[in-house]
Amino acid sequence: MIDQLRRRARELLTTGEAACIIGYANASVPGKAAPIVITRAEDADRLVFHAACCNNLAVYLTRPEIRKLGTVAMVAKPADVRAAFVLMQENQVRPDDVKFIAVDVTPAGECTLLAQRTREELLDYLVKNVPPAELADDALKDVAALEEQTDGERWAYWQQQFSRCIRCYACRQVCPLCYCSRCVADKNRPQWIETSAHGRGNLAWNITRAFHLAGRCVGCGECERACPAGIPLMKLNRKLAKDVRDSFGVHAAGYAFSGEQLFAGYSPSDPNDFFE
């Protein structure tokens, strides 16, 4: 599989179809993998793909340093493809500027290079083969468990979690969909979100991060993995994904690369029951 992947990467670079490849290479720490950007065909042999390749590489599609390089080909797991699709849908990335070297892991744990290359083919693959991980029944169990608690218990739970937040913004920086050139958390006139890592500032920040991803999060889990404080951020993301599905009957984000996004649109028949 890895030979095929490298061959494809080499081909894209030699033919000039792509100016750079964003993929994974083995990291210096044994057993870990790190993102790598290569621009020369001879570096294609450094590319790898295995279970430790966890980063969502779509995060690089909107980075100015990467954009400068030209057309990007990315090694993309289903979650990465979904994130790239949302970026296309939100007009952050021109569809023709991204080529996919799509990969997936079979239920048996085997890494494969997908034959699908175009976004239409990949969309079809996602719809047929990749149910949204963030909405899996198992994944929603811990959300349901928390929902059943009293508000006092939920408050205590999240206060304890958020109290560890040090505001390093790793959750934001690794998220492919947190692409704002200036985040609301970085604005100080007026300052909507206090930068201090106290309970009040941390609550405002964590609510904001979660809500700004409602209907957009592709469930890759990078925020939670990156968090050095171990805050279960995916619990918030899954809760929102579930509520979006239940309230608006829409499919999870990243299963379309064009068309209207959840909060850019509306329907006169949206839920109205909570209005006095």
Add this chain to the structure above:
Amino acid sequence: MAIKISKDNLAALVDSLRRSGMRVVAPVSRTAFTEFAEIVALDEADFSQVNTRSSIKQFLFPATEPILSYSLEQSNVKLECEEPPEPRKTVIIGSRPCDTASLPILDKLFSWDCEDRFYLNRRAATVVISIACTDCDDCCFCTAIGLGPDSKQGSDLLLVPGESGCYNAEPCTERGAELVKQHEKLFTQSAAPASVCKAVLEKLPKPLNLDRIANWLRGHFYDDFWQAASLKCVGCGCCTFLCPTCHCFDITDEHGRYRDGRRAGLRRKNWDSCQFAQFTLHASGHNPRPDRASRWRQRMMHKFLYYPERFGSRLCTGCGRCVRSCPVQMDIRDQLKAIESMQADDEQHL
């Protein structure tokens, strides 16, 4: 004559310190992660981990702290200049030598051009009992930076795990000696300790030539290396916030609610990171460090050139947290090695 303390007596030491009104802080594993926290008894502490996720920096230089408060009466600002609060007398037990070594580094910085009493008062009220390492992980690199698993820098008392659960104790400062003297009964005489750190030393990396690295940095402010080295960086603050030596902060005013009928607020000192785009953003909109390359360069330059030039030691203790926690596996060790060999090449061609 060397001295040692048994595990039971260490527990008694904790009890005694707490009885005397001190806060005792140690690594605990209350969640999936080991972190420093206040303990009431030694059995809560977990010394088995290679290191804690965040460093002891937080007890001397917290992530956020108020430095003054103010209130407004019409257009008059009334300053309520807060003296730094009286710090809690604290004993940190089980700090790793790499963490402890950050204290002399921070001391120099915070007592440099202006005395930061918020830090210095806490520092004066803190006693650090380090425990030497008998193990390391894939990210540890203290030896590359000239330290080691039983370095004494910053420690008041260094404990080296010895036979049958005893710790060989070595007072490193007057404060440490004083502490031992006050609890004389808990310490016993010991034969000269055999170092248990030998085994771990073999697993740790070789020393880097830090002068060579500084020499390269001095001549390569503008270099393609920085672009290549930082391309995958996503620009979060993990490395800086978890680093025991990173000390940059931001000052921010937070307007609060009305107090005694007047609009009031608080000025805070919050951790800041040179990896954030806003770190150097001017009010004019100009940003002298406009891209990741220049921000990453700053981190390397500050740690291995600017700080050493001013203070004589490196702004790094090799604790490995930046490697361990980086979401994209940036590895400062690789970069230092690359810089060292580039300089070696340069020197050869002279």
Add this chain to the structure above:
Amino acid sequence: MAEFEPRIAAFVCTWCTYAGADLAGTSRLQYASNVRVIKLPCTGRIDFHFIIKAFERGADAVLVSGCHPGDCHYTAGNYHARRRWTIFRKLLEFTGIESDRVTFAWVSAAEGAKWANLVNEVTEKARKLGPFTRYKRLNEIAEGEAER
């Protein structure tokens, strides 16, 4: 002991609810004085940060109100807002903020009486819940009063 008087922030649109509140006033309707009205162009302009900020400034409850669906002065601002609130209120609940602390309503320019009743109801709900001590505790810590 005096009865607890909640402080309530109301974010209302200028075209319908504000006019409705105005009508309540000109009609000399009596209603609870616990609400501080903040007028905005449209419910679509009411960012969720406003609600958080209200709690940070000591509000015990928040009221959000605008034109009935279909009546928006800007055609669809309230539809967009409704979609956001549908999800946001559940997020607030999930983080432990009682749902009765935030009330959403549609009040037209003709519904002065509805406004007066609404304010009474919201005040009553907030009174029952009592002071928002959870958030006030965060405020005290952030404002250094916990140490004072």
